[in-house]
Amino acid sequence: MVTGILFETDCKNKLIVANRENVLKLLGYTDIVDEHVKELVIDLIQLSKANINPWGGFVLKQINKVVVPEGKIYIDDLFFEVNKTIAAQLRKAEYLAFFICTIGNSIERTSKEYLSKGDLLEGYIFDLIGSESAENLAEVVHQEVMEYAQSGGLQISNRYSPGYCNWDVSEQFKLFSLFPSEQIKIKLTDSALMNPIKSVSGIIGIGRDLKFKPYSCKLCSDEKCIYRNKK
Amino acid sequence: MEELLSKIAHCVEFGKVDKTAPYPPDMKGQEGADELTKQAIEQGIPAETILKEALVIGMDKVGVKFSEKKIFIPQMLMSAKAMNAAIEHLKPFFQSGEVKRKGKFIIATVQGDLHDIGKNLVKMSIEGAGWEVIDLGVDVKAEKVIASIEQNPGAIVGLSALLTTTMANMKNSVADIKAKYPESIVMVGGAPVSQGFCNEIGADFYAPDPQAAVAFLKAK
Ligand code: B12
Ligand code: SF4
Numbered sequence: 001m002v003t004g005i006l007f008e009t010d011c012k013n014k015l016i017v018a019n020r021e022n023v024l025k026l027l028g029y030t031d032i033v034d035e036h037v038k039e040l041v042i043d044l045i046q047l048s049k050a051n052i053n054p055w056g057g058f059v060l061k062q063i064n065k066v067v068v069p070e071g072k073i074y075i076d077d078l079f080f081e082v083n084k085t086i087a088a089q090l091r092k093a094e095y096l097a098f099f100i101c102t103i104g105n106s107i108e109r110t111s112k113e114y115l116s117k118g119d120l121l122e123g124y125i126f127d128l129i130g131s132e133s134a135e136n137l138a139e140v141v142h143q144e145v146m147e148y149a150q151s152g153g154l155q156i157s158n159r160y161s162p163g164y165c166n167w168d169v170s171e172q173f174k175l176f177s178l179f180p181s182e183q184i185k186i187k188l189t190d191s192a193l194m195n196p197i198k199s200v201s202g203i204i205g206i207g208r209d210l211k212f213k214p215y216s217c218k219l220c221s222d223e224k225c226i227y228r229n230k231k
Numbered sequence: 232m233e234e235l236l237s238k239i240a241h242c243v244e245f246g247k248v249d250k251t252a253p254y255p256p257d258m259k260g261q262e263g264a265d266e267l268t269k270q271a272i273e274q275g276i277p278a279e280t281i282l283k284e285a286l287v288i289g290m291d292k293v294g295v296k297f298s299e300k301k302i303f304i305p306q307m308l309m310s311a312k313a314m315n316a317a318i319e320h321l322k323p324f325f326q327s328g329e330v331k332r333k334g335k336f337i338i339a340t341v342q343g344d345l346h347d348i349g350k351n352l353v354k355m356s357i358e359g360a361g362w363e364v365i366d367l368g369v370d371v372k373a374e375k376v377i378a379s380i381e382q383n384p385g386a387i388v389g390l391s392a393l394l395t396t397t398m399a400n401m402k403n404s405v406a407d408i409k410a411k412y413p414e415s416i417v418m419v420g421g422a423p424v425s426q427g428f429c430n431e432i433g434a435d436f437y438a439p440d441p442q443a444a445v446a447f448l449k450a451k
Contacts, residue, residue, distance in 0.1 A: 027303055027304055027305055028303030028304055028305075029303060034303075034305060034306075035256070036253065036254050036255070036256060037305045111348070112347065115347075115348075115351055118312060118315055118316075119312070120308040120309075120311055120312050120351075120355060121305050121308040121309055121312070123348075123351075124304065124308055124348065124352075127348045163394070163395070168395070169394055169395050169396055170395075170396055189343065189345075190343060191342075191343030191344065191394065191396045191397050191400065192394065192396040193343065193344060193345060193394055193396070193397070195345065197345055197346065224422065
């Protein structure tokens with residue numbers, strides 16, 4: 001494993017844009033779908049393709065130790081307070097891949113343009129397409145980390161993000177400190193917000209004896225979480 | 232007059248914007264909220280009557296159907312668009328003071344936060360309920376909200392935050408606003424915000440969604 005340097009992922013050539021069924025689901029439709037809305041979603045997904053400029057990268061770091069009762073993972077001279085749940089899942093990890101990815105701000109801009117023209121539905125759908133695409137991109141980055149790990153005979157974990165599973169979002173500052181700021185396409189603001197908005201960050205464990213496990217959501221009260229009970 | 236008003240309410244309820252709008256399919260080619268409101272004004276129907284007895288009634292029905300899960304966000308957004316088309320014709324009457332809206336609502340996403348879409352949905356619903364909404368945008372400092380209250384005495388304030396880090400700024404904003412205007416009413420919302428947090432920071436009301444915000448304002 002080559003640690004400490006930025007790997008830029010090859011996401012440009014992978015299909016990232018949101019899928020129609022997911023967008024319709026986010027609009028509230030389950031079985032009966034309004035035909036007009038369905039056609040609009042198809043058209044806007046098509047239009048969005050030119051508006052998605054995916055970029056993603058990851059940095060590998062060797063883990064010094066994972067202390068489950070403290071909920072901490074030690075790396076270099078830093079420690080991440082990921083809390084007990086995440087620490088337990090990563091107990092057997094030898095390396096962590098820190099990743100950040102974004103679809104750029106073009107969709108966001110398009111969404112705002114439509115909203116300010118008064119085309120509320122179109123603006124809203126563009127926003128959903130952006131969110132879904134950002135999630136898809138995180139999945140692509142996850143796959144790339146897996147391929148890299150497997151080429152070295154190692155396994156990977158699920159991915160965990162600051163702001164989820166009781167991991168405080170302010171830990172984004174530590175996460176971003178591991179990236180060479182001049183080479184990345186995301187800025188972290190003073191309030192730990194990533195700009196562009198449609199960006200995702202997180203960690204993925206890597207190790208010989210690591211298993212990919214679903215999130216352990218039984219004890220969590222976050223009913224609105226999109227990862228809830230996701231396999 | 233009755234008939235025209237109920238036609239306008241129908242257009243708002245079903246999201247028929249204007250004659251060229253393809254939505255909803257069963258009203259294709261018919262006149263929409265845009266043309267009918269213009270006609271109503273030309274016929275001398277008072278703007279206030281159009282607002283209260285057509286537009287707000289249409290939007291009320293939308294709100295009820297949405298909370299009963301009979302319609303989804305897309306229909307609600309189409310209704311809001313139809314409502315806005317009608318409101319365009321009423322604007323001169325708002326400006327001249329001939330029509331009074333129910334009140335003023337100042338909305339902003341707090342300092343350090345750039346999230347826009349949730350705030351916009353809230354804004355739209357509150358406008359639909361007959362309020363004048365002053366949208367200060369995103370990344371808004373408390374001073375700007377305070378200046379806006381100064382210009383619009385008695386306006387109710389709504390603040391939005393989407394990250395736990397910017398919830399800290401929400402807390403400070405509420406404190407600053409309350410220090411300057413202890414009487415002001417501040418409503419808070421956004422995905423990570425909760426009733427508990429609202430109580431903790433001394434805000435007056437927490438709304439998980441636009442419908443709850445509208446219900447609160449109705450009771451005012
Ligand atoms: C889609 C989504 C994303 C998308 C898009 C982001 C975006 N916001 O555009 C993506 C995948 C990119 C993403 C990324 C991240 N996300 Co996210 N995301 C969500 C999700 C699922 C929905 C947000 C959304 O757009 N909803 C739709 C809009 C319309 O709803 P809304 O803004 O909440 O507004 C509604 C209400 O809240 C209310 N409302 C809003 N404002 C106001 C104001 C007033 C006055 C009133 C009355 C009402 C009101 O009315 C609105 C309409 O119903 C939420 C969880 C959830 N289910 O809400 C998490 C959530 C916002 N994300 C979260 C996090 C942590 C992140 C990341 C930091 C994760 C990471 N490390 O990568 C990043 C941050 C991105 C950044 N730029 O910094 C957390 C934030 C809380 C926290 N811990 O700080 C949430 C709450 C999930 C959670 N853990 O519970 N996310
Ligand atoms: S629901 Fe599951 S994935 Fe979501 S925050 Fe809770 S534990 Fe994490």
